[in-house]
Amino acid sequence: MMPLIRIGTRASPLAVWQAEHVRDALHAAYPDVQVEIIRMSTSGDVLLDAPLHSLGGKGLFVKEIEEALLARQVDIAVHSMKDVPALQPEGLEIAAIMAREDVRDAFVSNTVHHPEELAPDARVGSSSLRRRAQLLQKYPQVQVDDLRGNVATRLRKLDEGQYSAIILAVAGLKRLQLHERITYAIPVEQSLPAVGQGAVGIEIRTDDIATRELLQPLMDQPTWQCVLAERSMNRILGGDCRLPVAALAQWQEQKLLLRGLVASPDGSRLLRAEANGTDPVALGREVADQLLAQGAAAIIKEIQT
Ligand SMILES: NCc1[nH]cc(CCC(=O)O)c1CC(=O)O
Numbered sequence: 001m002m003p004l005i006r007i008g009t010r011a012s013p014l015a016v017w018q019a020e021h022v023r024d025a026l027h028a029a030y031p032d033v034q035v036e037i038i039r040m041s042t043s044g045d046v047l048l049d050a051p052l053h054s055l056g057g058k059g060l061f062v063k064e065i066e067e068a069l070l071a072r073q074v075d076i077a078v079h080s081m082k083d084v085p086a087l088q089p090e091g092l093e094i095a096a097i098m099a100r101e102d103v104r105d106a107f108v109s110n111t112v113h114h115p116e117e118l119a120p121d122a123r124v125g126s127s128s129l130r131r132r133a134q135l136l137q138k139y140p141q142v143q144v145d146d147l148r149g150n151v152a153t154r155l156r157k158l159d160e161g162q163y164s165a166i167i168l169a170v171a172g173l174k175r176l177q178l179h180e181r182i183t184y185a186i187p188v189e190q191s192l193p194a195v196g197q198g199a200v201g202i203e204i205r206t207d208d209i210a211t212r213e214l215l216q217p218l219m220d221q222p223t224w225q226c227v228l229a230e231r232s233m234n235r236i237l238g239g240d241c242r243l244p245v246a247a248l249a250q251w252q253e254q255k256l257l258l259r260g261l262v263a264s265p266d267g268s269r270l271l272r273a274e275a276n277g278t279d280p281v282a283l284g285r286e287v288a289d290q291l292l293a294q295g296a297a298a299i300i301k302e303i304q305t
Pocket residue numbers: 080081082083151167168169170171172196197198199200
């Protein structure tokens with residue numbers, strides 16, 4: 001007899017797509033498994049007006065789902081790894097990460113083809129300090145304004161003419177079949193993605209050995225090692241998604257290349273480091289140490305205070 005697996009997820013269309021992706025993969029691995037998707041709203045979904053980085057506490061988009069997991073109301077929680085804080089609460093862990101989607105950020109506009117065509121005072125919508133800093137570093141003349149809401153809401157605000165362009169993740173647009181909205185996929189050299197961007201992770205209770213075992217067919221080892229390297233770097237920097245910290249690990253032949261970045265929100269200071277190796281945790285530490293040696297701690301402290 002296969003157990004019933006209850007999946008906890010945010011209720012946004014992107015989150016539900018991800019939960020259904022996990023459900024479909026479970027069905028493919030275990031034709032008899034029963035899966036139920038339980039949608040929940042999180043404080044990140046409710047507090048839509050405040051800029052994300054100003055809201056206290058990490059893990060705004062995962063907290064309520066983690067509480068449901070700890071309370072045994074659900075068996076697994078499905079998250080965008082980008083939204084998952086560097087450390088899990090006591091008793092929970094990420095048990096599997098699925099194969100990664102396109103990691104890049106997308107420039108989306110109805111009026112220009114490329115960021116370099118933006119008029120001097122053009123408004124670009126993004127609430128991510130990481131995206132803002134990297135855009136401003138190259139195009140200091142533009143104005144980056146806050147933009148919250150789920151993917152459809154952000155696109156609507158663009159279409160209403162509130163912004164000349166907005167920046168979203170390519171992964172989210174592809175998953176929602178909105179890839180035709182991507183004006184320009186920004187190369188990672190120009191917009192280094194968020195830690196974990198494009199990867200879907202599955203969280204369980206640490207003591208739930210049966211579910212951890214059950215999830216193994218969904219695990220993509222190469223992605224797991226990449227995200228582990230990125231998260232190890234981020235953990236040392238004390239980073240969470242509110243900080244202008246970026247990281248991307250990619251396999252090159254038999255080695256991982258990890259690139260990291262810490263920026264001031266206005267893009268005036270932008271620190272970069274990279275290293276390659278085979279041990280994800282050691283690599284994360286190496287790149288974090290390089291960034292700290294360049295003064296990353298001072299930039300991070302300025303933002304946190
Ligand atoms: N913070 C919201 C969020 N979390 C994950 C994604 C995109 C999908 C992904 O990175 O896996 C998005 C939307 C966006 O940044 O455009």
